Amino acid sequence: MQPTNKNKSNPEIEKHIDQSYKYGFVTDIESETIPPGLDEDVIRLISSKKNEPDFLLEWRLKAFRHWLKMKPPMWAQLRIEDIDFQSISYFSQPKSKNAPKSLDEVDPDLLLTYEKLGIPLHERAKLAGVAVDAVFDSVSVTTTFKEKLAEAGVIFCSFSEAVKEHPDLIKQYLGKVVPYRDNFYAALNAAVFSDGSFVYIPKGVRCPMELSTYFRINEAKTGQFERTLIIADEGSHVSYLEGCTAPMRDENQLHAAVVELIALDDAEIKYSTVQNWYPGDEEGKGGIYNFVTKRGDCRGKNSKISWTQIETGSAITWKYPSCILRGDNSVGEFYSIALTNHYQQADTGTKMVHLGKNTKSKVISKGISAGHAQNSYRGLISVSKNAEHSRNYTQCDSLLIGGECGAHTFPSMEIHNSSTTLAHEATTSKVADEQLFYCRQRGIEEEDAIALIVSGFCKEVLNELPMEFAVEARALLQVNLEGAVG
Amino acid sequence: MSKRNSLLSINNLKVSIAEKIIISGLNLTINHGEVHAIMGPNGSGKSTLAKTLAGHPECNIHAGSINYLGTKIIDLSVEERANKGIFLGFQYPIEIPGLSNTAFLKAALNAQRKSQGDEEITAVDFLKELKHNAEVIGMDQAFLNRGVNEGFSGGEKKRNEILQMMMLKPRLSILDETDSGLDIDAMKTVANGLNSMRKKDSSFLLITHYDRLLGYIKPDFVHVLSKGRIIQSGDSTLANKLEEKGYEWLTKTK
Numbered sequence: 001m002q003p004t005n006k007n008k009s010n011p012e013i014e015k016h017i018d019q020s021y022k023y024g025f026v027t028d029i030e031s032e033t034i035p036p037g038l039d040e041d042v043i044r045l046i047s048s049k050k051n052e053p054d055f056l057l058e059w060r061l062k063a064f065r066h067w068l069k070m071k072p073p074m075w076a077q078l079r080i081e082d083i084d085f086q087s088i089s090y091f092s093q094p095k096s097k098n099a100p101k102s103l104d105e106v107d108p109d110l111l112l113t114y115e116k117l118g119i120p121l122h123e124r125a126k127l128a129g130v131a132v133d134a135v136f137d138s139v140s141v142t143t144t145f146k147e148k149l150a151e152a153g154v155i156f157c158s159f160s161e162a163v164k165e166h167p168d169l170i171k172q173y174l175g176k177v178v179p180y181r182d183n184f185y186a187a188l189n190a191a192v193f194s195d196g197s198f199v200y201i202p203k204g205v206r207c208p209m210e211l212s213t214y215f216r217i218n219e220a221k222t223g224q225f226e227r228t229l230i231i232a233d234e235g236s237h238v239s240y241l242e243g244c245t246a247p248m249r250d251e252n253q254l255h256a257a258v259v260e261l262i263a264l265d266d267a268e269i270k271y272s273t274v275q276n277w278y279p280g281d282e283e284g285k286g287g288i289y290n291f292v293t294k295r296g297d298c299r300g301k302n303s304k305i306s307w308t309q310i311e312t313g314s315a316i317t318w319k320y321p322s323c324i325l326r327g328d329n330s331v332g333e334f335y336s337i338a339l340t341n342h343y344q345q346a347d348t349g350t351k352m353v354h355l356g357k358n359t360k361s362k363v364i365s366k367g368i369s370a371g372h373a374q375n376s377y378r379g380l381i382s383v384s385k386n387a388e389h390s391r392n393y394t395q396c397d398s399l400l401i402g403g404e405c406g407a408h409t410f411p412s413m414e415i416h417n418s419s420t421t422l423a424h425e426a427t428t429s430k431v432a433d434e435q436l437f438y439c440r441q442r443g444i445e446e447e448d449a450i451a452l453i454v455s456g457f458c459k460e461v462l463n464e465l466p467m468e469f470a471v472e473a474r475a476l477l478q479v480n481l482e483g484a485v486g
Numbered sequence: 487m488s489k490r491n492s493l494l495s496i497n498n499l500k501v502s503i504a505e506k507i508i509i510s511g512l513n514l515t516i517n518h519g520e521v522h523a524i525m526g527p528n529g530s531g532k533s534t535l536a537k538t539l540a541g542h543p544e545c546n547i548h549a550g551s552i553n554y555l556g557t558k559i560i561d562l563s564v565e566e567r568a569n570k571g572i573f574l575g576f577q578y579p580i581e582i583p584g585l586s587n588t589a590f591l592k593a594a595l596n597a598q599r600k601s602q603g604d605e606e607i608t609a610v611d612f613l614k615e616l617k618h619n620a621e622v623i624g625m626d627q628a629f630l631n632r633g634v635n636e637g638f639s640g641g642e643k644k645r646n647e648i649l650q651m652m653m654l655k656p657r658l659s660i661l662d663e664t665d666s667g668l669d670i671d672a673m674k675t676v677a678n679g680l681n682s683m684r685k686k687d688s689s690f691l692l693i694t695h696y697d698r699l700l701g702y703i704k705p706d707f708v709h710v711l712s713k714g715r716i717i718q719s720g721d722s723t724l725a726n727k728l729e730e731k732g733y734e735w736l737t738k739t740k
Contacts, residue, residue: 433543438580440564441540441573442594442650443601452593456585456633 033092033222038085040064043191046091050160050194053167056174063180063190070184076318076347077376077408081252083289088254090192092222133158133197133213145209152208154238155200159227162198169200173231177260177297177324185256185291185318189225193258196226201236201267210466212241223254230260232267234300239270241469252280252315256291265300265327270308272465273321274473277313282371282483284343287315294321298330298359306333307350308464310473312480315344320378322351325359325387332361335461337473339454339480340373340405349378349410354387354420363394366458369405370481376408381422383415391421398428399457401450401481429457451478492553493518493689494539494658499550501531501538501714508534510714512550516658521690523700523725526711527733532693533577535711536662539691540574541567554658569601571657575647575664582634587646590634591616591653598654619652622682624675640667648679655683660691665699677702697725712737 034045043064047057072083133144133156149156155166163170180190197213215226232238255277261269271294280287290313296305307321317340323332334350352361367375381392398407409426431453439449455462455474462470494516501509508531516522526532538545539552541564552559559567582590596606620627625645635643644664651659661680665673680690680703692705700708700722708724709716710733718724718736728736 432580434580435582437542437564438576438582439590439594441568441576442590442654443565443568443597444593445565445597448593448597452585452590453582456582459584 033089036087036089038064038088038090038192042090046192046194049091050163052163055167055171056163059175059180060191063187064192066181067184067187067191070187072184073318076378077374077410078316078318078345078347080289080316083252083254085188088223090223090225091194093194133211134216148208149211152205153202154205154207155198156211157198159193159196159198159229162229166198166200169231170198170229173229173260173262175260177262177295178258178293183293186258186293189227189256189258189293192223193225193227196228196257197230197242198228199230199238199240201230201232201238203233204235205233206236207238210239210241212243214243223256225255226257228257228259230262230269230271232261232263232269232303234264235266236264237268239272239466241272241274241466243274243276250286252287252289253278254289254291255314257293259292259294259321261294261296261305263296263298263300263303263305263327263330266302267300268304268306269296270306271296271321272469273307273309273311274469274476275309275311275313275317276476276480279313279344279480280315280342282342284315284372287344288313290314290317290319292317292319294319295324296322296332297324297326298332298356299324299326300330301327301356302329303327304331304333306331306335306464308335308461309337309348310461310465310476311336311338311346311348312476314346317344317346317348319348320350322353323361324353324355325361325390326355327359328356329358330356331359334361334363334365335464336365337368337458337461337477338366338375338377339368339477340370340375341480341483342371342373344371344373346374347376347378349376349380351380351382352392354381354383354390354392357386357388357390359387359390361390361392363392363396364460365394365396366461367396367398367407368401368454368457368477368481369398369407370401371483372404374406374408376410378410379412381411381413381415383413383417383420385416387417387420389419389421390417392423394422394424395460396424396426397457398426399454400428400430447478447482450481454481492516493520493555494691495553497551497553499538499552500548501534502546502548503534503544507548508714509538512711512715514709514716516689516691518657518687519684519689520707521684521692521703521705522707522709523692523694523705523722524709524711524716525694525697525725525728527737530711531714532711533662534714536574536660536691536693539567539660540564540572565597566601569598571655573651573654573656573659575644575651575659575661577662577664577666579635579638579643579647581636581638583636584633586631587634588613588616588630591650594650595653616649616653619649619679622652622675623648623679624671625649641669641672644668644676645672648676652679652683655688657687658689658691659683660693662693663695664692665694665696673699674702697729700725710736 043060178186180187201207263269277288277290298305305323311317325332332352338346338348340346350363365377367377369375377396383390396409407428435453436449454477465473492515496512496514499509499512524532547560592612623645704722708720710718
């Protein structure tokens with residue numbers, strides 16, 4: 001008799017792969033999309049379509065001229081096909097006569113899209129008291145709970161609306177944390193950004209509900225360039241969450257966003273991201289190129305900015321949400337889960353720049369690699385001469401599933417003050433066959449077992465998410481791990 | 487061979503691991519409610535037998551059959567066997583960092599229920615039962631929220647295995663050297679847990695080096711395994727005899 005080995009750990013999970021990205025549908029909606037290509041006329045067109053004030057157009061043009069002199073960054077641990085920036089359309093919006101004044105005027109197909117994504121925009125269908133701004137391709141579709149937020153003095157609206165309604169705030173803060181000169185993609189974004197979210201929390205106000213923005217790319221051959229600006233005035237507090245999805249397409253699509261956070265004295269901003277852009281298929285075809293610049297300025301004393309990110313999507317992820325700890329006693333935190341499967345690549349991490357005295361930062365990074373994926377952590381802890389008694393704790397863990405994937409860590413430190421306290425821990429582990437056997441012996445199927453092991457590995461980061469999103473994040477991790485064993 | 491109330495019957499089983507024959511023609515029948523002890527020197531194939539029954543992928547079956555509850559189980563997956571009520575108490579329970587014991591047990595229990603077409607257990611019922619069982623075996627509540635076996639001592643890990651067994655209520659529990667590394671108090675509590683389950687439809691296969699555990703749990707049958715075969719079977723007095731004389735008097739006459 002032939003040796004039998006029927007229980008080998010490669011069940012027919014391959015068949016699940018096709019189902020794994022459930023947000024891959026396209027909404028058939030009439031859009032106004034400008035032809036591909038980028039020059040000053042395109043930028044003028046975008047600006048005029050949005051009726052922008054002159055200062056903003058000038059700023060865009062300066063950014064564009066600067067961008068022309070720049071080259072895409074090549075230092076990351078990423079293999080990227082050359083991007084033809086002239087083949088992308090830089091503006092697309094759902095066609096409607098006028099901007100909708102209320103939800104009733106929003107195209108029903110659009111509402112249906114968000115329903116399908118699990119994001120009810122109807123205020124009646126309250127999402128556990130979360131206010132939502134929905135951005136579809138280049139423009140904001142609607143923002144919920146506006147009136148209720150206004151009662152507290154909180155401004156939560158699309159970026160375009162903020163430009164019209166609160167130009168002074170925009171003028172004062174735009175590009176102050178991430179200047180257009182910062183990097184190639186930040187410059188491109190400054191030149192062509194189309195919309196995004198704007199938040200202002202007045203002095204002493206604790207924002208009465210979670211704020212969130214859902215970004216959706218729908219149109220083919222378009223890029224999405226949104227900008228988010230959050231200002232937390234003295235003694236205020238806000239928790240904000242963004243989510244992202246896109247249809248399945250064979251070609252790569254570009255997403256280059258900029259997020260700027262400003263926390264004044266005693267203010268706190270908690271920014272959470274669940275990034276689930278289309279990751280490409282199991283062969284590595286298609287998927288979103290995600291180049292994002294996120295930075296928070298802890299400008300005031302005792303201020304705090306906390307980044308939490310769950311990065312499960314995108315063919316390529318390039319992002320380093322960072323904190324400038326300018327105010328004395330300010331605190332920066334970075335909690336990250338980056339999951340890459342199949343041929344996904346992620347190069348992500350953070351920069352903590354300690355400028356003020358007694359500043360503290362904490363970095364917890366969890367990288368999970370499966371399939372043929374490559375996952376890198378890149379971090380910088382910088383302590384300036386004047387940052388007396390600063391402290392950093394960095395913990396950087398990698399988990400490998402299978403033998404074809406890779407995990408890399410690139411931590412660096414620039415310390416110019418001898419009173420600094422630093423601690424760095426790093427581990428790399430594999431999901432062991434014996435762990436899987438143990439779980440399966442208790443009746444748990446292999447894929448569920450992997451999801452459990454991964455959720456255990458990610459516990460410290462998942463605990464940072466607002467309750468209602470932690471559940472979603474766990475489910476997302478599980479879905480994105482499908483086909484990870486075999 | 488297959489009696490009306492036989493739970494498990496193994497016929498002429500031959501198993502290799504990494505091309506090395508470990509089990510060579512083993513026969514064993516366990517009926518409902520029986521406690522069997524398997525003893526034998528190191529390397530006689532005790533742990534391989536346990537792993538083979540659970541369906542470990544590294545165990546290659548060359549010949550023979552395993553019948554459990556009237557079906558051949560050689561082609562069933564690890565989790566299918568588990569959900570039919572086969573439980574393996576591991577000799578070296580593995581750690582799963584960050585995954586709480588409670589969450590793990592709940593997932594296991596619900597997987598079992600799902601396979602039987604039952605609804606998920608409610609959080610209240612689950613916690614009530616968990617706390618009760620933890621008390622029976624003297625496990626501190628704090629362990630329930632720690633990572634699965636994470637940083638547990640050897641004895642704590644073994645207790646945790648028994649806790650899982652009590653929660654999952656298997657028909658057949660195979661306990662691989664659950665007694666090793668336990669002090670007398672821990673052994674007593676483990677025996678408590680086991681005896682509390684020793685009822686009509688729970689059967690046990692205890693794999694052990696010594697008869698220490700058997701002082702607390704009286705087996706119906708004792709088998710001696712040597713070189714992958716059962717060379718002697720008897721009642722509980724056989725264990726005492728082995729304790730006195732060692733294994734040599736048996737292996738020599740073979």
